[in-house]
Amino acid sequence: MANKPMKIRAWVDGDKTQVKAIIFHPMETGQRKNKQTGKLIPAHFIKEVHCEHNGRDVLTCLWSTAVSRNPFLSFRFKGAKSGDKIRISWTDNQGEHDAGEAVID
Amino acid sequence: MNQTRRTLLRASMAAGVAAVASAAGLLSPRAVLAAGWPKPAFEAESVDSVLAALGGAEPNDSQDVKVQAPDIAENGAVVSVTVETSLPNVESISVVARDNTRPLAASYLVAEGTDGFISSRIKMRKTSDVIAVVKANGKFYTAKKAVKVTLGGCGG
Numbered sequence: 643m644a645n646k647p648m649k650i651r652a653w654v655d656g657d658k659t660q661v662k663a664i665i666f667h668p669m670e671t672g673q674r675k676n677k678q679t680g681k682l683i684p685a686h687f688i689k690e691v692h693c694e695h696n697g698r699d700v701l702t703c704l705w706s707t708a709v710s711r712n713p714f715l716s717f718r719f720k721g722a723k724s725g726d727k728i729r730i731s732w733t734d735n736q737g738e739h740d741a742g743e744a745v746i747d
Numbered sequence: 748m749n750q751t752r753r754t755l756l757r758a759s760m761a762a763g764v765a766a767v768a769s770a771a772g773l774l775s776p777r778a779v780l781a782a783g784w785p786k787p788a789f790e791a792e793s794v795d796s797v798l799a800a801l802g803g804a805e806p807n808d809s810q811d812v813k814v815q816a817p818d819i820a821e822n823g824a825v826v827s828v829t830v831e832t833s834l835p836n837v838e839s840i841s842v843v844a845r846d847n848t849r850p851l852a853a854s855y856l857v858a859e860g861t862d863g864f865i866s867s868r869i870k871m872r873k874t875s876d877v878i879a880v881v882k883a884n885g886k887f888y889t890a891k892k893a894v895k896v897t898l899g900g901c902g903g
Contacts, residue, residue: 658862671870689784690783690784698858699858700858700860700861701855701856701857701858701861702855702856702858703853703854703855703856703867704784704785704789704853704854704855704856705852705853706789706849706851706852706853707849707870708844708847708849708851708852708853708869708870708871709852709853709867709868709869709870710824710825710826710867710868710869710870711824711825713867713868714827714866714867714868715865715866715867716829716864716865716866716867717855717861717862717864717865717866718861718862718864719858719860719861719862720860720861720862721860
């Protein structure tokens, strides 16, 4: 479950905008066992992340179970200005989804 | 109405349509990648089959692709990997851990105007190369960096 809202920071750096984000998600591989019961913990991971600037896709992430827990992401793009909106949304393999927004500094 | 269920249904229908279209040869590999999660590439079990599934069976090593990762990763569950490329018209960047059971860790579709720069963290099962696969101008370019993993990060 997405217990905590994701964190997004975005700021203008010269002619580019730098974005850093952390999504809180367990990213279970499906290979780990519950130590008490010995049963496998089912895979639970984010498959797709869409990063949008004012409604335009700037980056799409396709992820597997090999992305670390509480995934961190950093990227840069052109064409945004201070005050614009960044929206990041994700969907995982169990159909859960969440989104977060930030204003560019 | 159950919102989660709706989303799942919609997602699985979209995936079904994409699968049918690609089976019929209607879509190029690039379009397949853009159309959703590339299951065959993520389920491939060797670097060669990952590349084949992505559509770039014969990539070139390139000086213009740089992979930054630690020389020694104490914890294989969190290996910071940064890929940067100065190549123009980057379409996608993929991160591959060679000796993982399923090597393809992540694939990023880069829109026009977005830099060929991605930084994130991946899990590595054991010591191996991390390979960055960049698709630019329809061609595939790679670069790699050896990472020594002290404690594997996939099972446990």
